[in-house]
Amino acid sequence: MKTIHLDLGERGYPIFIGENLLDRRDLVAPCIRGHQVLVVSNETVAPLYLDPVLQAFDGYQCGTLVLPDGEQYKTLKTLNTIFDTLLELHFDRKCTLVALGGGVVGDITGFAAACYQRGVDFIQIPTTLLAQVDSSVGGKTGVNHPLGKNMIGAFHQPRCVIADIKVLDTLDDRQFSAGLAEVIKYGLIQDAEFFCWLEENMERLLARDTDALIHTVHRSCQDKADVVRADEKESGIRAILNMGHTFGHAIETGVGYGRWLHGEAVATGMLMAADLSHRLGWLSEKDIARIDNLIDKACLPTRAPADLQSDQFLELMAVDKKVSGGQIYLVLPRAIGESVVCADYDPAMLKQTLEAHLAVGSGVN
Amino acid sequence: MKTIHLDLGERGYPIFIGENLLDRRDLVAPCIRGHQVLVVSNETVAPLYLDPVLQAFDGYQCGTLVLPDGEQYKTLKTLNTIFDTLLELHFDRKCTLVALGGGVVGDITGFAAACYQRGVDFIQIPTTLLAQVDSSVGGKTGVNHPLGKNMIGAFHQPRCVIADIKVLDTLDDRQFSAGLAEVIKYGLIQDAEFFCWLEENMERLLARDTDALIHTVHRSCQDKADVVRADEKESGIRAILNMGHTFGHAIETGVGYGRWLHGEAVATGMLMAADLSHRLGWLSEKDIARIDNLIDKACLPTRAPADLQSDQFLELMAVDKKVSGGQIYLVLPRAIGESVVCADYDPAMLKQTLEAHLAVGSGVN
Numbered sequence: 091m092k093t094i095h096l097d098l099g100e101r102g103y104p105i106f107i108g109e110n111l112l113d114r115r116d117l118v119a120p121c122i123r124g125h126q127v128l129v130v131s132n133e134t135v136a137p138l139y140l141d142p143v144l145q146a147f148d149g150y151q152c153g154t155l156v157l158p159d160g161e162q163y164k165t166l167k168t169l170n171t172i173f174d175t176l177l178e179l180h181f182d183r184k185c186t187l188v189a190l191g192g193g194v195v196g197d198i199t200g201f202a203a204a205c206y207q208r209g210v211d212f213i214q215i216p217t218t219l220l221a222q223v224d225s226s227v228g229g230k231t232g233v234n235h236p237l238g239k240n241m242i243g244a245f246h247q248p249r250c251v252i253a254d255i256k257v258l259d260t261l262d263d264r265q266f267s268a269g270l271a272e273v274i275k276y277g278l279i280q281d282a283e284f285f286c287w288l289e290e291n292m293e294r295l296l297a298r299d300t301d302a303l304i305h306t307v308h309r310s311c312q313d314k315a316d317v318v319r320a321d322e323k324e325s326g327i328r329a330i331l332n333m334g335h336t337f338g339h340a341i342e343t344g345v346g347y348g349r350w351l352h353g354e355a356v357a358t359g360m361l362m363a364a365d366l367s368h369r370l371g372w373l374s375e376k377d378i379a380r381i382d383n384l385i386d387k388a389c390l391p392t393r394a395p396a397d398l399q400s401d402q403f404l405e406l407m408a409v410d411k412k413v414s415g416g417q418i419y420l421v422l423p424r425a426i427g428e429s430v431v432c433a434d435y436d437p438a439m440l441k442q443t444l445e446a447h448l449a450v451g452s453g454v455n
Numbered sequence: 456m457k458t459i460h461l462d463l464g465e466r467g468y469p470i471f472i473g474e475n476l477l478d479r480r481d482l483v484a485p486c487i488r489g490h491q492v493l494v495v496s497n498e499t500v501a502p503l504y505l506d507p508v509l510q511a512f513d514g515y516q517c518g519t520l521v522l523p524d525g526e527q528y529k530t531l532k533t534l535n536t537i538f539d540t541l542l543e544l545h546f547d548r549k550c551t552l553v554a555l556g557g558g559v560v561g562d563i564t565g566f567a568a569a570c571y572q573r574g575v576d577f578i579q580i581p582t583t584l585l586a587q588v589d590s591s592v593g594g595k596t597g598v599n600h601p602l603g604k605n606m607i608g609a610f611h612q613p614r615c616v617i618a619d620i621k622v623l624d625t626l627d628d629r630q631f632s633a634g635l636a637e638v639i640k641y642g643l644i645q646d647a648e649f650f651c652w653l654e655e656n657m658e659r660l661l662a663r664d665t666d667a668l669i670h671t672v673h674r675s676c677q678d679k680a681d682v683v684r685a686d687e688k689e690s691g692i693r694a695i696l697n698m699g700h701t702f703g704h705a706i707e708t709g710v711g712y713g714r715w716l717h718g719e720a721v722a723t724g725m726l727m728a729a730d731l732s733h734r735l736g737w738l739s740e741k742d743i744a745r746i747d748n749l750i751d752k753a754c755l756p757t758r759a760p761a762d763l764q765s766d767q768f769l770e771l772m773a774v775d776k777k778v779s780g781g782q783i784y785l786v787l788p789r790a791i792g793e794s795v796v797c798a799d800y801d802p803a804m805l806k807q808t809l810e811a812h813l814a815v816g817s818g819v820n
Contacts, residue, residue, distance in 0.1 A: 170531055170600075177602035180774065205570075208597060208608045209688070232573060235535075237542035243573045244609060323574070409545065 092308045096227065096315045098322055101247045105227060105315070107307050109300065111254040112142040112215065121213055121249035124184025127152045130172060130199040131190040132159040135217050138260055143190050143215060153179050157195065161347050164194045164234045166242065172202040186211040192218035193225035193352070200231030204246035214251040218261055219269025220353050222253040223310035228318040238409050239339055245323050255303040263389065268353025270295065270388040273306055276313040278360060278381065279333045282427025284309050289380070292387045329431045333421040334359030340406035344398045357390035366443040367422045370435060377426055393450050400444040457673045461592065461680045463687055466612045470592060470680070472672050474665065476619040477507040477580065486578055486614035489549025492517045495537060495564040496555040497524040500582050503625055508555050508580060518544050522560065526712050529559045529599045531607065537567040551576040557583035558590035558717070565596030569611035579616040583626055584634025585718050587618040588675035593683040603774050604704055610688050620668040628754065633718025635660065635753040638671055641678040643725060643746065644698045647792025649674050654745070657752045694796045698786040699724030705771035709763045722755035731808040732787045735800060742791055758815050765809040
């Protein structure tokens with residue numbers, strides 16, 4: 091087992107990465123202050139992994155709540171079912187929530203923990219690659235609103251993260267690849283060495299080789315932890331983690347939630363960011379080809395959806411949070427392994443990027 | 456105008472107390488980072504004070520939202536109407552929310568600010584005495600849940616508080632008295648000198664004498680600021696601000712939200728706390744009489760509702776947040792001007808207190 095400590099002073103916490111960690115009482119016990127625990131999962135994950143997790147919490151007053159599975163349930167309404175359960179169980183301010191599932195379960199459970207009695211503890215047990223390498227680390231929690239993704243939420247750090255890579259065995263290939271998009275992102279934004287490693291080891295990763303997975307989750311969490319440590323609440327540098335996300339959110343919203351997975355949209359979004367970067371004279375054609383190849387190797391879409399127009403796309407991008415004073419801030423690669431947050435690009439070039447990508451379409455049907 | 460600075464490091468802010476402050480652009484401008492402002496008020500307050508407040512925000516992209524008036528609207532559903540408005544207006548992360556109203560508007564608007572895009576700025580312009588002396592200061596925000604008051608919320612400090620005592624002229628007598636309950640509370644828990652001042656000046660206060668009001672709001676905010684500075688997130692000493700509240704919440708819930716005002720319930724709750732304190736040998740009969748007299752002078756109920764039984768009352772108290780490990784923590788006066796958070800009292804004495812008060816009934820009909 092590898093451990094990363096995300097140092098955020100009194101809000102700091104360990105990230106445990108390894109095999110067969112779900113029932114490890116010794117990992118969770120130091121994180122629990124009271125005696126009440128609510129494990130929140132979803133209908134896909136619970137039948138597979140709820141039992142070993144409940145073993146880890148044996149001896150506590152332990153409730154469970156199984157949510158429906160899917161991004162469309164990441165709403166205030168579902169959030170309220172968690173509050174209902176906590177209040178029906180008379181859980182107090184020292185209770186602990188446990189998120190057992192992917193990004194949706196983690197985000198909504200974390201947000202419930204942020205708001206219940208103005209803040210209680212929570213533990214992340216991510217069961218998708220995307221959640222292990224990204225959403226479970228760093229304290230971003232929240233729900234969607236019909237008018238925008240993740241528009242309602244809080245920064246609320248977990249007390250620990252338990253990334254058991256054995257649970258990835260049951261993840262379907264499409265979800266696994268979606269997680270690889272965020273992995274590739276770390277290489278592209280700040281870790282050229284890791285990018286090279288991924289180019290050389292993508293086959294091992296797709297075969298779910300244990301050592302390759304542990305290295306990947308560890309390195310990704312380390313990369314993310316470095317950024318979060320420097321800028322917990324995203325007033326500056328943390329924004330680089332959004333590489334590909336502004337384009338990606340526009341894709342997800344434009345085609346309707348659920349048709350594209352988040353990671354798929356981010357993958358194509360990174361290629362759009364790379365394209366704009368190339369037009370700005372930063373990335374070479376060879377760099378673009380390397381990024382395109384790696385995304386393709388990871389079985390991720392390299393083409394935007396065909397059924398979106400560039401004007402509509404721009405409007406969707408502008409709804410995204412990463413807008414300030416009417417300008418769309420974008421994270422763009424300066425090179426492979428280096429990135430900048432940038433708003434002073436030529437809008438005509440962004441338009442060219444959109445038209446080039448939207449004309450070609452279509453990545454996911 | 457008097458100014459108190461609540462020193463919480465980067466989350467610190469000024470509290471302005473005086474006359475005719477609503478249209479003072481110079482007070483609000485330094486608190487606004489972006490150019491978008493949403494003023495949230497209610498249907499009672501907006502017709503009276505929205506116009507001058509909008510003058511203060513002249514030059515910004517300024518939206519307004521008028522909520523229905525009443526504690527029964529302090530819900531997740533109403534909260535979502537604020538998010539709807541913010542998203543329809545395409546407000547970004549640098550926008551500022553302004554709460555113009557009493558405690559309900561302040562709590563719900565502050566919570567919306569805490570959650571919108573994981574946290575935006577907000578300004579409190581409290582228009583009731585209770586909100587000016589208590590709820591607008593200290594960053595407690597939130598909404599109610601059918602199973603408990605203020606169970607969902609966040610600590611989110613405003614960027615400034617503007618307490619214009621002229622707006623209290625339009626407050627009805629019952630609401631005004633409800634605010635006095637929290638004022639008396641500061642005297643009882645930590646400020647014996649202020650308690651004496653209130654005993655001598657209650658008539659001037661009830662006549663809404665300007666100097667008496669400014670002194671009262673200033674002294675109350677100062678008392679509260681001292682406590683919040685020492686313990687922003689209520690991990691310890693801040694709990695003393697809840698004197699009378701655990702009893703009070705049980706009254707409010709027991710008779711049904713809205714029949715008793717919060718301040719009325721707190722007033723009677725303080726007398727119940729004082730009664731238990733007397734049984735524990737701390738307060739003298741003379742102290743009890745002074746507290747009873749002052750609450751009575753402030754036109755607040757000194758008797759609990761008649762239609763509650765002590766078992767039911769105990770159960771309602773146990774749902775309150777101030778419970779840990781099954782024990783009901785209570786804030787009890789050790790003397791007038793001194794209080795303790797206490798869980799090691801004899802439960803039989805609490806029962807005696809409840810029976811003594813519930814048998815006598817009935818404070819508000």
